[in-house]
Amino acid sequence: MPIWGCRMIEALYNFFIDPFVRMAADFPIFFAEIVISGLLAGVMYSLVALGFVLIFKASGVFNFAQGVMALFAGLFLTGFMNDFGIPAWLAIPMTVAVMVATAWLIERLVLRHLVNQEPIILFMATLGLAYVLEGVGDLIWGSDVKLLDIGIPSGAWDWALDSVGIYVEKIELTAAIVAAGLVIVLAYFFQYTRIGRALRAVADDHQAALSVGISLRTIWVIVWSVAGIVALVAGIMWGTKSGVQFSLSLIALKALPVLILGGFTSIPGAIVGGLIIGVGEKIAEVYWGPVVGGAIENWFAYMLALAFLLFRPQGLFGEKIIERI
Amino acid sequence: MTVAPATDSPVPDTVTEPILSVNNIEVIYDHVILVLKGVSLTVPKGGITAILGANGAGKTTTLKAISNLLGAERGDVTKGSIIFKGDEVQALSPNDLVRRGCIQVMEGRHCFEHLTVEENLLTGAFTRRDGSGAIQADLDLVYSYFPRLKERRTSLAGYTSGGEQQMTAIGRALMSRPDMILLDEPSMGLAPQLVEEIFEIVKRLNEKEGVSFLLAEQNTNIALRYSKYGYILENGRVVMDGEASALRENEDVKEFYLGIAEGARKSFKEGKHYKRRKRWLA
Numbered sequence: 001m002p003i004w005g006c007r008m009i010e011a012l013y014n015f016f017i018d019p020f021v022r023m024a025a026d027f028p029i030f031f032a033e034i035v036i037s038g039l040l041a042g043v044m045y046s047l048v049a050l051g052f053v054l055i056f057k058a059s060g061v062f063n064f065a066q067g068v069m070a071l072f073a074g075l076f077l078t079g080f081m082n083d084f085g086i087p088a089w090l091a092i093p094m095t096v097a098v099m100v101a102t103a104w105l106i107e108r109l110v111l112r113h114l115v116n117q118e119p120i121i122l123f124m125a126t127l128g129l130a131y132v133l134e135g136v137g138d139l140i141w142g143s144d145v146k147l148l149d150i151g152i153p154s155g156a157w158d159w160a161l162d163s164v165g166i167y168v169e170k171i172e173l174t175a176a177i178v179a180a181g182l183v184i185v186l187a188y189f190f191q192y193t194r195i196g197r198a199l200r201a202v203a204d205d206h207q208a209a210l211s212v213g214i215s216l217r218t219i220w221v222i223v224w225s226v227a228g229i230v231a232l233v234a235g236i237m238w239g240t241k242s243g244v245q246f247s248l249s250l251i252a253l254k255a256l257p258v259l260i261l262g263g264f265t266s267i268p269g270a271i272v273g274g275l276i277i278g279v280g281e282k283i284a285e286v287y288w289g290p291v292v293g294g295a296i297e298n299w300f301a302y303m304l305a306l307a308f309l310l311f312r313p314q315g316l317f318g319e320k321i322i323e324r325i
Numbered sequence: 326m327t328v329a330p331a332t333d334s335p336v337p338d339t340v341t342e343p344i345l346s347v348n349n350i351e352v353i354y355d356h357v358i359l360v361l362k363g364v365s366l367t368v369p370k371g372g373i374t375a376i377l378g379a380n381g382a383g384k385t386t387t388l389k390a391i392s393n394l395l396g397a398e399r400g401d402v403t404k405g406s407i408i409f410k411g412d413e414v415q416a417l418s419p420n421d422l423v424r425r426g427c428i429q430v431m432e433g434r435h436c437f438e439h440l441t442v443e444e445n446l447l448t449g450a451f452t453r454r455d456g457s458g459a460i461q462a463d464l465d466l467v468y469s470y471f472p473r474l475k476e477r478r479t480s481l482a483g484y485t486s487g488g489e490q491q492m493t494a495i496g497r498a499l500m501s502r503p504d505m506i507l508l509d510e511p512s513m514g515l516a517p518q519l520v521e522e523i524f525e526i527v528k529r530l531n532e533k534e535g536v537s538f539l540l541a542e543q544n545t546n547i548a549l550r551y552s553k554y555g556y557i558l559e560n561g562r563v564v565m566d567g568e569a570s571a572l573r574e575n576e577d578v579k580e581f582y583l584g585i586a587e588g589a590r591k592s593f594k595e596g597k598h599y600k601r602r603k604r605w606l607a
Contacts (some may be wrong), residue, residue, distance in 0.1 A: 115396075115397060116397050116398070116399070194447075194451065197440070197444055197447060197448055198448060198451055200437070200439065200440055200444075201437045201440060201444075201445075201448045203439075204437040204438055204439050204440065205435055205436075205437055205438070206397070207394065207397060207431065207435060208431060208435035208436070208437060209437075209448070210394055210397060210419050210420075211392065211394055211419060211428070211429045211430075211431050211435070212423065212428065212448055212449050212451060212497060212498070212501065213419060213420040213422075213423030213424065213428065213449075213451055213452040213501060214420065214448065214451050215418065215420045
């Protein structure tokens with residue numbers, strides 16, 4: 001290898017790898033804290049990305065309204081709890097019912113009329129849907145910031161702080177556990193149940209699914225309901241963390257790089273993608289932020305996504321493109 | 326219209342009760358393109374009936390009109406009626422029709438590529454409510470007809486060969502416990518030996534399981550060997566129909582669909598004569 005090649009690799013190593021090795025050796029606690037907080041933040045992104053994956057898998061539609069659905073669910077939940085004083089254990093099933101009804105209405109009023117249209121037309125429809133849902137939510141519950149407290153403990157996890165000296169937010173830990181549970185349930189549902197199999201069949205070939213007697217309408221209602229429930233979970237977690245407000249719908253934008261990284265069709269991809277983005281962001285901020293004057297946490301995810309689009313457009317876990325010759 | 330010189334009964338279809346009858350249907354795509362201009366046909370219970378014709382004659386459209394898959398392609402049955410097991414079925418959704426026992430195997434296989442062969446077969450049982458025991462028994466039945474699928478049950482359907490995909494598609498349809506299968510172009514893209522194998526299985530399914538078949542084929546030769554009755558479609562009209570054996574002996578069919586010319590090369594004039602006669606028949 002020519003000299004400049006060695007130098008290049010050395011420079012890359014110094015820039016990308018060396019800081020971690022040294023940091024992990026010299027300040028293990030600080031390093032661990034950053035990685036853990038990155039992982040936990042990543043789980044929150046994953047929760048939103050999951051909803052996208054579900055709908056994309058089953059109908060090939062990129063649902064722009066997924067973020068708004070989280071806001072919508074959050075608004076109904078806080079509305080039920082704060083305005084009517086309904087306890088959380090009852091308010092949550094009620095919100096689930098609202099999301100299922102919403103899914104039914106969406107199929108009835110939007111999707112049914114757009115069967116066999118181009119994906120871009122369906123995408124535009126979800127764009128419109130985002131504004132409708134947002135407007136309805138505002139109209140019913142008002143646009144002020146609402147506090148959401150369903151009893152998830154907040155603050156630092158004392159045990160970790162006392163014994164290891166690492167600061168871990170309880171809410172983020174809860175989100176991680178909930179997300180893990182959600183993924184296990186969804187993976188089982190998709191892989192082993194009759195409906196899950198039908199969902200994958202529809203994702204593969206609409207026409208063939210119709211021909212074997214799978215009703216697309218039923219499948220769509222189911223998949224939008226499940227996405228609605230996932231949105232509710234995301235809404236609860238984000239709402240508890242930073243209040244239910246309009247900006248909640250913007251987390252959808254953060255889910256985009258997660259999807260590109262993980263692959264639009266993979267549930268594990270959404271989780272791993274979220275974790276990579278979460279950790280990547282935090283680490284980038286700490287190590288490379290100072291080089292370019294800081295605040296790279298906001299755009300680092302998008303840069304990473306761009307790199308992925310260039311080299312692996314189907315994402316880490318995207319469906320293999322089967323080509324027979 | 327019936328060309329049946331070899332048989333003495335003029336309308337052999339009506340001897341047994343028809344499972345499917347299509348009466349004078351017209352199909353229009355996108356509100357303007359008239360594709361079927363009055364097609365009528367019947368399939369007797371337990372029969373194998375073939376729709377023959379060239380590309381664009383309307384074979385696939387006829388099958389899709391029956392299975393109600395036209396809606397997804399902006400097609401519409403504007404005239405006529407379709408009667409399956411005594412009931413009009415035009416207004417039913419495809420899944421209702423599957424539940425009643427009529428299922429289509431689409432042209433070009435259309436397997437679910439990212440599902441395994443076995444999962445593909447199981448999707449065929451989606452409309453059934455008779456429990457996993459019965460479904461498992463039928464799965465074994467399908468494997469007994471297609472032993473090759475059992476070997477490949479865990480591979481993704483997208484990675485299997487064309488013949489195996491065609492078998493998967495037929496097996497998947499069988500899993501719905503149909504009384505009738507609409508089979509669209511089963512020979513497409515397959516080696517002659519495989520085509521023979523597939524048709525042999527169709528014949529066995531017909532005899533042993535009592536499934537009626539309506540198949541659309543371009544391969545006139547093999548279709549007429551395995552079916553009992555045939556309809557020839559041209560430009561959205563039935564131009565000829567009859568017992569398969571009679572059609573095989575018919576001079577025009579021989580020349581234009583089987584590629585067998587009697588004696589010397591026919592002249593252009595005689596070709597024109599056939600065209601003129603065809604128009605008159607229609």
